[in-house]
Amino acid sequence: MSKKLKVGVIGLAGIAKTHFPGWRQSPHTEIVALADVDKQVLRQKGDELGIDRLYQDPLDLIRCKDIDIVDICTPNACHAPLTVAALQTGKHVLCEKPLAPTPKDIRRMIAARDKSGKLLMTAQHFRFQSSAQALKKVIDKGTLGEVYHARSWMLRRSGAPTRPGFIQKKHSGGGPCIDIGVHILDLTLWMLGHPRPVAVSGVTQRRLSKQPGCYSDWGGPIPKSWDVEEFAAAMVRFANGATLVLEVAWLLHHKTTSEDMQMWLYGEKGGAHWPDNEILTTDYKAKQHSNTQVLSTSGIEPHALECMAFAEAVVEGKPSPVPAEHSLDVITILDGLYRSAASGKEVRLA
Numbered sequence: 001m002s003k004k005l006k007v008g009v010i011g012l013a014g015i016a017k018t019h020f021p022g023w024r025q026s027p028h029t030e031i032v033a034l035a036d037v038d039k040q041v042l043r044q045k046g047d048e049l050g051i052d053r054l055y056q057d058p059l060d061l062i063r064c065k066d067i068d069i070v071d072i073c074t075p076n077a078c079h080a081p082l083t084v085a086a087l088q089t090g091k092h093v094l095c096e097k098p099l100a101p102t103p104k105d106i107r108r109m110i111a112a113r114d115k116s117g118k119l120l121m122t123a124q125h126f127r128f129q130s131s132a133q134a135l136k137k138v139i140d141k142g143t144l145g146e147v148y149h150a151r152s153w154m155l156r157r158s159g160a161p162t163r164p165g166f167i168q169k170k171h172s173g174g175g176p177c178i179d180i181g182v183h184i185l186d187l188t189l190w191m192l193g194h195p196r197p198v199a200v201s202g203v204t205q206r207r208l209s210k211q212p213g214c215y216s217d218w219g220g221p222i223p224k225s226w227d228v229e230e231f232a233a234a235m236v237r238f239a240n241g242a243t244l245v246l247e248v249a250w251l252l253h254h255k256t257t258s259e260d261m262q263m264w265l266y267g268e269k270g271g272a273h274w275p276d277n278e279i280l281t282t283d284y285k286a287k288q289h290s291n292t293q294v295l296s297t298s299g300i301e302p303h304a305l306e307c308m309a310f311a312e313a314v315v316e317g318k319p320s321p322v323p324a325e326h327s328l329d330v331i332t333i334l335d336g337l338y339r340s341a342a343s344g345k346e347v348r349l350a
């Protein structure tokens with residue numbers, strides 16, 4: 001086998017820990033360098049992983065000539081500048097979700113990718129879950145016929161990550177829309193085959209996080225610096241006539257122990273539910289309903305799989321497993337949702 005691709009990971013405290021096993025399991029990659037602005041985190045991760053090339057300035061890692069892949073796991077506001085810098089020095093880039101919080105930033109990243117000829121992928125790990133992979137295969141065979149409506153939500157009763165990277169707009173770009181909305185929206189658009197979004201009507205709310213004593217099971221008391229939404233809902237129209245109703249929340253009086261993430265797809269031949277992975281059809285002649293289960297075996301952890309899929313795409317010259325154009329659609333819809341919420345009107349996206 002040819003020599004392994006050298007990976008440098010930037011931003012080490014949180015989600016990066018789910019990427020390390022993927023880079024290590026892939027036959028194509030090895031982690032050679034780490035970067036984090038936090039010296040303590042940097043030292044600790046270096047010791048843990050046995051890596052001694054440690055950089056407090058991420059640009060020092062990006063400038064290393066021998067590094068092939070840069071993996072960006074920093075807060076959202078750093079994604080675009082670091083990705084563009086890495087592409088400009090000829091690196092392939094895997095970047096955590098959201099690819100960037102605004103369509104303008106993503107367009108800049110796409111332009112840098114095109115100029116460099118390197119691969120850029122958004123880390124949308126839900127696409128790599130075995131249940132999602134199995135359902136996607138069934139849907140792509142045309143089992144549902146033309147899908148004309150979807151309902152998707154990701155709702156937490158008390159699950160706001162209260163770190164500045166999430167609850168301050170200058171770092172995150174938004175609240176649950178940008179944090180978890182991108183997960184369920186990306187998954188839904190992928191299942192639908194990426195129809196072109198043309199309009200969105202949306203609302204955002206801040207009700208519970210303003211109440212005295214409000215706290216999050218995922219982060220404790222609500223900080224005063226919180227300046228993003230806690231809930232959002234939207235209706236999206238697509239160029240093919242399909243529609244999507246979307247709901248996201250970090251705080252909501254909703255019945256769930258931790259998180260309720262669901263997607264319903266309704267087509268001319270059948271419906272589908274994820275994550276239960278049921279296909280729902282009705283034989284009108286026989287007056288018979290049927291619910292069939294799409295089976296999937298639990299496979300490798302999806303964050304690890306996304307890294308492995310990216311490495312394989314680089315080595316085999318395949319397209320990006322999650323292209324930036326897909327993330328541009330996701331963020332264009334969410335940007336439209338915010339604009340619609342501010343204006344109280346439906347916003348055209350096309």
Ligand SMILES: NC(=O)c1ccc[n+]([C@@H]2O[C@H](COP(=O)([O-])OP(=O)(O)OC[C@H]3O[C@@H](n4cnc5c(N)ncnc54)[C@H](O)[C@@H]3O)[C@@H](O)[C@H]2O)c1
Pocket residue numbers: 010011012013014015016035036037038041058073074075076078096097098123125163165179
């Ligand atoms: N895919 C998922 O399931 C998932 C889950 C959580 C977070 N995320 C995404 O991962 C990203 C990071 O989130 P997190 O929860 O790991 O955050 P975190 O705050 O736990 O960790 C971020 C790390 O980045 C470092 N950092 C900040 N700015 C930096 C810079 N300019 N250069 C180098 N290092 C820098 C911080 O010191 C910190 O160690 C976010 O974009 C988030 O949306 C994805």
